[in-house]
Amino acid sequence: xxxxASSIALVSILWTSGAYAADSFPTKRVLxxxxxxxxxxxxxxxxxxxxxxxxxxxVDDGGHLILLHRLDDTQVASVEVxxxxxxxxxxxxxxxxxxxxQIRSGRVAALALPGATPLQGGIPxxxxxxxxxxxxxxxxTPQEDEDIAKVGAAALR
Amino acid sequence: MTSMLFMLTSxxxxxxxxxxxxxxxxxxxxxxxxxxxxxxxxxxxxxxxxxxxxxVDDGGNLMAVExxxxxxxAGANIxxxxxxxxxxxxxxxKAFEDIIGxxxxxxVALADFTPLQGGVPxxxxxxxxxxxxxxxxASAQRDEEVAIAGAHxxxxxxxxxxxPRVEYFPSERVRDxxxxxxxxxxxxxxxxxxxxxxxESAGQAEVHLRDTDVIYMLDGATTxxxxxxxxxxxxxxPDEIRGAAIDGGDTRRLAKGDxxxxxxxTPHWFKDVDGPVLYYVVKVR
Numbered sequence: 001x002x003x004x005a006s007s008i009a010l011v012s013i014l015w016t017s018g019a020y021a022a023d024s025f026p027t028k029r030v031l032x033x034x035x036x037x038x039x040x041x042x043x044x045x046x047x048x049x050x051x052x053x054x055x056x057x058x059v060d061d062g063g064h065l066i067l068l069h070r071l072d073d074t075q076v077a078s079v080e081v082x083x084x085x086x087x088x089x090x091x092x093x094x095x096x097x098x099x100x101x102q103i104r105s106g107r108v109a110a111l112a113l114p115g116a117t118p119l120q121g122g123i124p125x126x127x128x129x130x131x132x133x134x135x136x137x138x139x140x141t142p143q144e145d146e147d148i149a150k151v152g153a154a155a156l157r
Numbered sequence: 158m159t160s161m162l163f164m165l166t167s168x169x170x171x172x173x174x175x176x177x178x179x180x181x182x183x184x185x186x187x188x189x190x191x192x193x194x195x196x197x198x199x200x201x202x203x204x205x206x207x208x209x210x211x212x213v214d215d216g217g218n219l220m221a222v223e224x225x226x227x228x229x230x231a232g233a234n235i236x237x238x239x240x241x242x243x244x245x246x247x248x249x250x251k252a253f254e255d256i257i258g259x260x261x262x263x264x265v266a267l268a269d270f271t272p273l274q275g276g277v278p279x280x281x282x283x284x285x286x287x288x289x290x291x292x293x294x295a296s297a298q299r300d301e302e303v304a305i306a307g308a309h310x311x312x313x314x315x316x317x318x319x320x321p322r323v324e325y326f327p328s329e330r331v332r333d334x335x336x337x338x339x340x341x342x343x344x345x346x347x348x349x350x351x352x353x354x355x356x357e358s359a360g361q362a363e364v365h366l367r368d369t370d371v372i373y374m375l376d377g378a379t380t381x382x383x384x385x386x387x388x389x390x391x392x393x394x395p396d397e398i399r400g401a402a403i404d405g406g407d408t409r410r411l412a413k414g415d416x417x418x419x420x421x422x423t424p425h426w427f428k429d430v431d432g433p434v435l436y437y438v439v440k441v442r
Contacts (some may be wrong), residue, residue: 060230062230068222069220
């Protein structure tokens with residue numbers, strides 16, 4: 001009887017600790033398609049305002065594509081470059097320009113980083129100090145690409 | 158002289174057909190691609206609501222992609238691959254899945270090739286202007302159905318080719334149209350056809366799976382039944398069901414000046430008509 005009681009006590013300890021573990025999974029915010037659509041719309045408006053033809057790519061925190069829009073008359077090569085910039089910003093959690101700057105200032109080894117497109121124009125979207133995704137823009141000058149990406153990223157509050 | 162004339166002629170001949178050296182080909186715009194995706198998303202939401210939809214141009218280059226919430230991440234690349242395959246091989250990607258399935262395994266060696274059901278070409282005026290690929294819907298079959306719905310939206314209303322026009326119908330034409338009951342505006346590829354309808358006696362029970370009817374009663378009176386279930390319903394055309402009567406539902410008396418909105422999928426029936434009943438319908442699709 002006593003052993004049964006202690007078994008029950010043991011079970012309830014295990015149960016409690018199990019519940020504790022379940023509650024202790026940290027959560028993260030994720031980018032929805034709706035949010036990505038808002039980002040792209042803001043970026044497209046900015047590109048149109050500047051008369052720029054660009055590709056706008058939005059990826060999630062894993063660097064995987066959620067949305068891409070290639071504006072009419074944009075060079076097709078910008079599709080891969082745009083995705084690459086967004087992916088770089090997302091998985092390295094910083095603007096892709098940082099790598100372009102590193103290489104320009106002599107750190108050629110940064111070219112060897114796996115999965116990186118070290119070209120200006122990718123901007124991470126940070127919410128509560130967490131990167132939830134990124135936007136990459138390609139098709140125009142590096143500075144304009146980045147400016148447009150920033151406008152897109154800023155569309156989310 | 159002869160030789161000069163010959164030279165002149167050949168110069169003219171080689172110059173004038175210059176234009177003929179270039180064929181005209183329609184192209185898809187980003188607006189068109191977005192429209193295809195919107196239609197595909199609507200179709201995907203009929204089953205599960207997940208999927209990635211990619212639209213490529215006739216060179217197989219990506220124009221637009223959208224991944225619905227909760228769709229597996231790898232689906233983006235698969236959908237692009239299916240669309241590319243359909244565009245560059247000018248066939249639904251299922252054709253190649255079938256060929257390989259029947260034993261031609263060697264075909265998987267082709268480079269840049271996604272032989273999986275779910276990619277279909279977008280064809281306007283007999284020309285392939287691009288393709289749409291879908292991955293991550295409820296099944297491979299649904300992937301293809303969602304893609305077809307997207308392609309259809311562009312094919313029936315080629316955005317890259319022409320924008321909707323302003324339409325004008327003078328009163329005599331509208332009157333003539335009501336005199337016999339007719340389609341005033343067939344929609345011309347838009348989503349808002351207009352009917353000038355006339356009814357002398359009771360109609361059949363109707364269900365439009367696609368069109369929502371916005372009805373404005375201009376003359377006469379009728380008993381109008383909505384909802385309930387159609388008795389002996391048969392599909393007489395795509396998205397159109399007709400039956401002998403409606404069981405249950407709500408019954409109203411409609412007369413001149415009344416407006417009714419009947420959402421798509423809702424059975425409705427002009428039951429007892431004090432004719433002629435004239436009514437104006439905008440069909441929203």
